Amino acid sequence: MSIDRATIEKLGELAKILISESNVEVTTRSINDVLTLVDQLQAVDTAGVRPLANPLDATQRLRSDVVTEPDCRDQFQALAPAAENGLYLVPKVIE
Amino acid sequence: MHQKTLAELREGLIKREFSSVEVTQHFLERIARLDERFNCFISVTEDAALARAREADKTLAAGGAPALCGLPVAHKDIFCTRGVRTSCGSQMLDNFIPPYDAAVVENFNDAGVVVLGKTNMDEFAMGSSNETSWYGAVKNPWDVRCVPGGSSGGSAAAVAAGMAPGVTATDTGGSIRQPAALCGITGLKPTYGRVSRWGMIAFASSLDQGGPMARSAEDVALLLNAMASFDPRDSTSAERAVPDYTADLSTDLSGLRIGVPREYFDEGLNPATEQVVREALRELESQGAVLKDIDLPHAKLSVPAYYVIAPAEASANLSRFDGVRYGYRCDAPADLPDMFKRSRAEGFGDEVKRRILVGTYCLSAGYYDAYYNKAMQVRRLIKEDFVAAFADVDVVAGPTCPNPAFEFGAKGDNPVAMYLEDIYTIAANLAGLPAMSLPCGFVDNKPVGLQLIGQYFQEARMLNVAHRYQQATSWHRRMPPDID
Numbered sequence: 001m002s003i004d005r006a007t008i009e010k011l012g013e014l015a016k017i018l019i020s021e022s023n024v025e026v027t028t029r030s031i032n033d034v035l036t037l038v039d040q041l042q043a044v045d046t047a048g049v050r051p052l053a054n055p056l057d058a059t060q061r062l063r064s065d066v067v068t069e070p071d072c073r074d075q076f077q078a079l080a081p082a083a084e085n086g087l088y089l090v091p092k093v094i095e
Numbered sequence: 096m097h098q099k100t101l102a103e104l105r106e107g108l109i110k111r112e113f114s115s116v117e118v119t120q121h122f123l124e125r126i127a128r129l130d131e132r133f134n135c136f137i138s139v140t141e142d143a144a145l146a147r148a149r150e151a152d153k154t155l156a157a158g159g160a161p162a163l164c165g166l167p168v169a170h171k172d173i174f175c176t177r178g179v180r181t182s183c184g185s186q187m188l189d190n191f192i193p194p195y196d197a198a199v200v201e202n203f204n205d206a207g208v209v210v211l212g213k214t215n216m217d218e219f220a221m222g223s224s225n226e227t228s229w230y231g232a233v234k235n236p237w238d239v240r241c242v243p244g245g246s247s248g249g250s251a252a253a254v255a256a257g258m259a260p261g262v263t264a265t266d267t268g269g270s271i272r273q274p275a276a277l278c279g280i281t282g283l284k285p286t287y288g289r290v291s292r293w294g295m296i297a298f299a300s301s302l303d304q305g306g307p308m309a310r311s312a313e314d315v316a317l318l319l320n321a322m323a324s325f326d327p328r329d330s331t332s333a334e335r336a337v338p339d340y341t342a343d344l345s346t347d348l349s350g351l352r353i354g355v356p357r358e359y360f361d362e363g364l365n366p367a368t369e370q371v372v373r374e375a376l377r378e379l380e381s382q383g384a385v386l387k388d389i390d391l392p393h394a395k396l397s398v399p400a401y402y403v404i405a406p407a408e409a410s411a412n413l414s415r416f417d418g419v420r421y422g423y424r425c426d427a428p429a430d431l432p433d434m435f436k437r438s439r440a441e442g443f444g445d446e447v448k449r450r451i452l453v454g455t456y457c458l459s460a461g462y463y464d465a466y467y468n469k470a471m472q473v474r475r476l477i478k479e480d481f482v483a484a485f486a487d488v489d490v491v492a493g494p495t496c497p498n499p500a501f502e503f504g505a506k507g508d509n510p511v512a513m514y515l516e517d518i519y520t521i522a523a524n525l526a527g528l529p530a531m532s533l534p535c536g537f538v539d540n541k542p543v544g545l546q547l548i549g550q551y552f553q554e555a556r557m558l559n560v561a562h563r564y565q566q567a568t569s570w571h572r573r574m575p576p577d578i579d
Binding site: 018030033039046050055058061063072079088 | 443
């Protein structure tokens, strides 16, 4: 299955990655290379085969719904590109 | 000093033949002198290392020291280290200083190690050559024109060049075994869930597994003893006791059944590599092991299945890098969508972006069944091949890689040519099986790796085979030429 420029632009939107005009062509080509590789899967008969998500067929352990993490807000916010008064700052969303 | 194995350094420390400060200084001096040539380290933590070494010397003098007390190691820069930058080889995390230690780092600290620094890697562990690192590629100590393999190339080359006697690494599709093979050292990817993923920056969570690298199988066993644990903070951590991986290293190989997959000796395998690997199998046979041909009919599908599953999981895991809470943010964003899109476009390199886009495509409406679900079905077929094979054999053996180390730029701009270098390693990740690589000879003066794949949680059996092989051979003792 080969993808075109419109699909690449849509993927960039979904993945929130800006694909500049000068990169559209090379990105499309290399992603098509990968999709050509993975298209080999289409020839395999997998009727009735259960998908394997965890290699040991394990399910996630559950734990009690109690707070176990300490409050590290100040430490975490010290890492942020912009934070103020305990809040993360981003460009204005609503005018 | 740097030619000694960890086991030998440990004995010397316990007998007080030398101090941890002396050992640590020796390796720090080598890093300072040699790393300009090889680019193995992203960060060197000299002061903290010497402080830890002084502490270790006191503990060693007092007696009752923990298992790895005073031994220097380096961590792949994918494991979070409190107060020390953890970049994952990416500009995205160039300024990221974690406020906590990964479980693996905690375990090693509890075992008494001295941390020399953080090693270079392919960006977010996506690569087989180390060429995707934002900090520049690592050079192969055996031939600086060649790649060290990836993604744990800095870890592997640091051991090969004698800049660290043991290191941590991670393996999602071969990232421990392939660089171990290309750099002529020993590395082990444990069973999925054996080593905690807590604090290990996620790439593809159903495949990622941390593991150790060192010169010898005995050293790898020592490191795995400290590294493996059950950790309730990792929701897929294996809830079972950790055995002593050194206990059965010397067990006789008589009657051991080794499965040799026909598919791992196909036309894609370099004939000179095949010869070296066959010779290694004959050595195991001469020690009493029985070689049996086996079939893994779906093995050839592991690369295509992986390049759906790993990118799909990566596209979800890497969505957290948005320029809001930590990591890179672009300059002067016009609005919120512009901030997300430019921060990610500028902060990630080409290979990471390619995989996120492929993963996004495979998970998008209308394609999920054709790609993601199909790949997970093929994943089960690949696993069932191994389950069937292990009914008749104890371990599987073959080449780690189809070729020895290739030159920088050799794979051109087609990503698939690079992906095919992992053709023999990926299946163990898809199946969740433990696997390792150990040096077994040379082609064109470049190291070749023998791969062993074990039954679930039978790491000790593989280590036993590897140790017996290393007792009879000296490939793991070879050092690259021209490194003083």
